[in-house]
Amino acid sequence: MRRVIILGSTGSIGTQALDVIRANPERFEIVGLAAGRDSEGLAAQAEAFSVDETALGADDAERLVRGVEADVVLNGITGSVGLGPTMAALESGATLALANKESLIVGGDLVKRVARPGQIVPVDSEHSAIAQALRAGEASEVRRLVLTASGGPFRGRRRAQLENVTPAEALAHPTWDMGRVVTTNSATLVNKGLEVIEAHILFDVPYERIDVVVHPQSIVHSLVEFVDGSSIVQASPPDMRLPISLGLDWPNRVAGVGRPLDWTTASSWTFEPLDAEAFPALDLAKVVGRAGGTFPAVFNAANEEAVDAFHDGAIRYLEIVETVRRVVDAHEGAEDVNRETLADAEDWARRTARSLIAAR
Numbered sequence: 001m002r003r004v005i006i007l008g009s010t011g012s013i014g015t016q017a018l019d020v021i022r023a024n025p026e027r028f029e030i031v032g033l034a035a036g037r038d039s040e041g042l043a044a045q046a047e048a049f050s051v052d053e054t055a056l057g058a059d060d061a062e063r064l065v066r067g068v069e070a071d072v073v074l075n076g077i078t079g080s081v082g083l084g085p086t087m088a089a090l091e092s093g094a095t096l097a098l099a100n101k102e103s104l105i106v107g108g109d110l111v112k113r114v115a116r117p118g119q120i121v122p123v124d125s126e127h128s129a130i131a132q133a134l135r136a137g138e139a140s141e142v143r144r145l146v147l148t149a150s151g152g153p154f155r156g157r158r159r160a161q162l163e164n165v166t167p168a169e170a171l172a173h174p175t176w177d178m179g180r181v182v183t184t185n186s187a188t189l190v191n192k193g194l195e196v197i198e199a200h201i202l203f204d205v206p207y208e209r210i211d212v213v214v215h216p217q218s219i220v221h222s223l224v225e226f227v228d229g230s231s232i233v234q235a236s237p238p239d240m241r242l243p244i245s246l247g248l249d250w251p252n253r254v255a256g257v258g259r260p261l262d263w264t265t266a267s268s269w270t271f272e273p274l275d276a277e278a279f280p281a282l283d284l285a286k287v288v289g290r291a292g293g294t295f296p297a298v299f300n301a302a303n304e305e306a307v308d309a310f311h312d313g314a315i316r317y318l319e320i321v322e323t324v325r326r327v328v329d330a331h332e333g334a335e336d337v338n339r340e341t342l343a344d345a346e347d348w349a350r351r352t353a354r355s356l357i358a359a360r
Ligand SMILES: NC(=O)C1=CN([C@@H]2O[C@H](COP(=O)(O)OP(=O)(O)OC[C@H]3O[C@@H](n4cnc5c(N)ncnc54)[C@H](OP(=O)(O)O)[C@@H]3O)[C@@H](O)[C@H]2O)C=CC1
Pocket: 007, 008, 009, 010, 011, 012, 013, 014, 034, 035, 036, 037, 038, 039, 056, 057, 058, 059, 061, 075, 076, 077, 078, 079, 081, 099, 100, 101, 102, 123, 124, 125, 176, 177, 178, 179, 180, 181, 182, 240
């Protein structure tokens, strides 16, 4: 029986994790639940799963992780506030099933230094796919990682056709049903930028050997190309319960957690290059990832502010990435990267983004 703490239990990842656990009560026991503000939803979950330990807010989630013994902590919180809980989970010795990519991107080396090998199991679908494919060969045999991108709701549009797109249109993801921030990030391709940095940190592969290809069906979740020219792809219908279940009990598979592909009817999988002019976020993220230090934290914090401003009607879609670029361009970086300098850089990025947005 695996003792599980779920952080972000009321969200998209959290509720799908509860589905997995509800269907496998002999395998998983929930020992802690945490949400942001939805106290009623959290209380209902605690009652349904007979959980004594609950938390509201990121600091309280961190306290819960430090105080409750668990085998695995699933971090399904949205945003860089997930960093404290991520560090707490790693310091507790539990396996960290990581959906909250922001904490890895912001924390970078800091997170890597605390984690023992294999302690972080990626839940993000692309990184779970790569982790599964990497079991087919040695690290020294990997030539490149290829992350797939759905292309989001605006795939195929030129930059000029993106000027007046609305928040409602940005939230109409073609293949996944996810929370507001990650869905918006998929529409700007910031999500894929964050995921390239995430892949670099998780798998120690240099940026020049991490590619992105647009695959609108979201069936091939990513692939690893090996030195002999063989590519191992991981494919399944888009359903996060599969990578979540692997995160909860890596490397064991949970029977019946997802439905398989149907090979009896005609279907096609297509792949196309990304239009970097229409969607400049990926190239910007690579620059930021290569710069390292506090730059990824600044990129992410500015984006979180810009996404909120877009949904509040304060800026337009194209201004999300433009704001992030201007904040990144103005950043000077910090000599020493630690929790304090990271927090300072994030605060600075949020303030700078907000003043750029207010002054437009
Ligand atoms: N959804 C998906 O399919 C995928 C998500 N991810 C990543 O997983 C993470 C979660 O995404 P998703 O589930 O879609 O997001 P949601 O917005 O659906 O859920 C976010 C969860 O985090 C909680 N939360 C928000 N702020 C805080 C806070 N300050 N302290 C504690 N908890 C907080 C929310 O609580 P409350 O309900 O109370 O606000 C909610 O439970 C993100 O990092 C995302 O990028 C990655 C791949 C796929």
